[in-house]
Amino acid sequence: MFDVASWHPALQALLRVLLFVLPLLLVVPGLIWWERRLLSWMQDRIGPNRVATITLKSGRKIKLFGLLQPIADGVKLFFKEDITPSAIDRLIYFVAPAVALFPAFALGGTLPWSGNTLLTPIADVNVGILYVMAISSLGVYGIVLAGYASNNKYSLMGGLRATAQLISYELAMGMSIAAIVLASGSLKMTQMVATQQGDLLGVVPFLNNWFIFTPFGFVAAVVFAICVIAETNRAPFDLPEAENELIAGYHTEYSSMKFAVFFMGEYAAMLVFAGVFSTVFLGGYDMFIDPLEGFAGTTLGGLAAFMFKTVASFTCFIWLRASLPRLRYDQLMSLGWRTLLPVAVANFIVVALWILITSKYGVWQGWIAYIGAFGLLFAVYSAVRGLSKNRVDNALAPRSISLVDGTRSVNVADPQAEGVGS
Amino acid sequence: MPVQATPDLMIFGVLAGLAAMTAVGVVAFRNAVRSALCLVLNFFSLAFLYFTLQAELLGMTQIIVYTGAIMVLFLFVIMLLNLGSLQVLDERPDLIKKGLGFLFGGALFGLTATQVVQPFLQTSQQFAPEGFGSPQAVGRTLFTSYVWPFEIASILLLIGIVGSILLAKRRI
Numbered sequence: 001m002f003d004v005a006s007w008h009p010a011l012q013a014l015l016r017v018l019l020f021v022l023p024l025l026l027v028v029p030g031l032i033w034w035e036r037r038l039l040s041w042m043q044d045r046i047g048p049n050r051v052a053t054i055t056l057k058s059g060r061k062i063k064l065f066g067l068l069q070p071i072a073d074g075v076k077l078f079f080k081e082d083i084t085p086s087a088i089d090r091l092i093y094f095v096a097p098a099v100a101l102f103p104a105f106a107l108g109g110t111l112p113w114s115g116n117t118l119l120t121p122i123a124d125v126n127v128g129i130l131y132v133m134a135i136s137s138l139g140v141y142g143i144v145l146a147g148y149a150s151n152n153k154y155s156l157m158g159g160l161r162a163t164a165q166l167i168s169y170e171l172a173m174g175m176s177i178a179a180i181v182l183a184s185g186s187l188k189m190t191q192m193v194a195t196q197q198g199d200l201l202g203v204v205p206f207l208n209n210w211f212i213f214t215p216f217g218f219v220a221a222v223v224f225a226i227c228v229i230a231e232t233n234r235a236p237f238d239l240p241e242a243e244n245e246l247i248a249g250y251h252t253e254y255s256s257m258k259f260a261v262f263f264m265g266e267y268a269a270m271l272v273f274a275g276v277f278s279t280v281f282l283g284g285y286d287m288f289i290d291p292l293e294g295f296a297g298t299t300l301g302g303l304a305a306f307m308f309k310t311v312a313s314f315t316c317f318i319w320l321r322a323s324l325p326r327l328r329y330d331q332l333m334s335l336g337w338r339t340l341l342p343v344a345v346a347n348f349i350v351v352a353l354w355i356l357i358t359s360k361y362g363v364w365q366g367w368i369a370y371i372g373a374f375g376l377l378f379a380v381y382s383a384v385r386g387l388s389k390n391r392v393d394n395a396l397a398p399r400s401i402s403l404v405d406g407t408r409s410v411n412v413a414d415p416q417a418e419g420v421g422s
Numbered sequence: 423m424p425v426q427a428t429p430d431l432m433i434f435g436v437l438a439g440l441a442a443m444t445a446v447g448v449v450a451f452r453n454a455v456r457s458a459l460c461l462v463l464n465f466f467s468l469a470f471l472y473f474t475l476q477a478e479l480l481g482m483t484q485i486i487v488y489t490g491a492i493m494v495l496f497l498f499v500i501m502l503l504n505l506g507s508l509q510v511l512d513e514r515p516d517l518i519k520k521g522l523g524f525l526f527g528g529a530l531f532g533l534t535a536t537q538v539v540q541p542f543l544q545t546s547q548q549f550a551p552e553g554f555g556s557p558q559a560v561g562r563t564l565f566t567s568y569v570w571p572f573e574i575a576s577i578l579l580l581i582g583i584v585g586s587i588l589l590a591k592r593r594i
Contacts, residue, residue: 089453089455091456092455092456092459125478126478126479126556126557127478127479127482127557130479130482130483130486130557131482133482133486134482134485134486134489134490135485137485137486137489137490137491137494138485138489138490140490140494141462141494141497144494144497144498144501145459147501148455148497148501156501159501160498160501160502163494163495163497163498163501164498166494167491167494167495167498170490170491187557
């Protein structure tokens with residue numbers, strides 16, 4: 001009965017889709033609960049812990065740690081009055097939440113959650129990681145359309161911010177992934193996992209070569225993680241919905257279930273992106289230590305490994321939200337264009353050089369070239385920075401006051417700096 | 423020759439119909455945002471047509487470049503200029519313009535048809551051969567037979583980037 005291999009290919013594909021989408025739908029409330037609890041612990045509060053506490057007649061209480069809170073929230077959102085403003089673009093206003101939800105669920109189309117090639121990924125096409133990039137670039141449409149259709153200046157501002165932010169961070173994301181594609185020699189996600197099952201750095205035989213433990217992979221992972229947070233509009237990059245400037249940004253005019261759909265899309269996208277991160281950098285369904293490989297090879301074992309890494313990455317995103325204040329908009333742009341993109345491109349060049357030298361001359365020559373190239377690029381970067389220091393004010397520094405004639409700038413936060421500079 | 427209603431044909435029909443309708447929508451809508459959205463849908467359904475031909479790389483590139491980047495910028499500009507609904511893009515009917523438009527449109531259609539119809543009628547193989555248009559094959563071709571056009575295109579793009587920075591920046 002469960003001999004899936006003998007089913008019609010269309011049924012097999014349907015099974016694979018259901019096995020991905022249904023659990024994703026079911027796990028989103030749990031994620032919301034997890035984030036709220038974790039945030040409250042990090043901020044020294046208690047958080048939602050009351051829902052689903054059952055008091056028996058004897059006075060004993062059965063506690064479920066507030067696990068049913070998201071369900072209560074969902075019911076509340078469902079029965080709330082659905083207010084539709086009158087001066088909106090009706091069609092686009094109603095379509096926007098659906099458009100926002102679509103990329104979040106379509107994102108995982110090439111994501112393998114286990115070694116079982118029959119059940120996952122949905123389509124093992126040879127452009128797997130490109131597919132993720134393509135679908136993630138569609139994520140902006142829901143936000144932009146919501147911002148435009150609401151006919152509200154704050155919503156529109158949120159939509160505009162989202163557009164610029166996502167386009168800027170997509171580039172660095174693509175470049176950081178490109179380095180990994182070079183290293184693994186394939187765009188296929190299953191092939192990426194297979195590459196990471198080799199020996200760690202080519203020398204430690206019983207550990208696996210997860211990309212995050214290689215120098216270039218670590219740089220790429222940091223850039224990728226920052227870009228993922230920006231792509232999913234999470235704190236500290238949640239400028240499209242910055243509540244102290246834009247009320248609620250693009251979803252100001254959305255209430256009830258339509259707001260809930262935006263909310264769900266955001267969390268689903270975050271989880272799938274965490275899954276992409278763990279597949280590309282943390283070895284996917286791989287177990288890291290060789291003796292455990294037999295366990296990881298089974299369907300459920302692979303799923304357990306994959307889910308553990310995914311939820312850990314997701315938790316790191318929440319951690320960042322709890323720790324970092326929101327960036328100013330010019331800081332956001334500066335970080336994306338002046339820091340992340342050059343770092344990702346430099347990483348890409350170094351990896352290409354390393355692979356070329358290794359294949360031509362040998363392993364240790366490759367590493368020498370690797371370190372030399374990194375040093376050279378760092379020197380060039382410092383030189384350029386030093387040369388341009390007097391003309392380009394560092395946007396990540398506290399805001400300084402420029403005099404009208406443009407000759408002198410006074411740093412507000414650090415008055416001594418002026419004396420040093422002049 | 424009667425056409426057999428295979429699943430492939432039905433999927434093609436849906437996608438091609440969607441692409442054609444949205445293409446008409448691009449010019450038919452008076453609201454600039456809706457026209458842009460129709461173009462987005464058009465590019466998106468075209469990408470799926472490429473997928474049905476097993477040209478995954480082409481389809482992905484279509485989505486990344488057109489749907490994900492260029493159209494987002496279009497929407498950005500339209501929203502930034504805040505073209506309201508229904509008042510703009512309203513032209514006076516002009517018979518000469520319309521006649522010329524039909525003439526040129528028909529000429530373009532005929533020109534395309536002379537090139538496209540003949541190969542289509544002879545087509546029997548629906549899919550590209552295995553490995554055709556894969557990332558490896560495309561990359562190899564770009565860096566061997568077509569390396570000069572490729573490099574010239576990249577220099578052009580670089581000039582474009584530098585030029586846009588030069589134009590946009592007030593003080594360098």
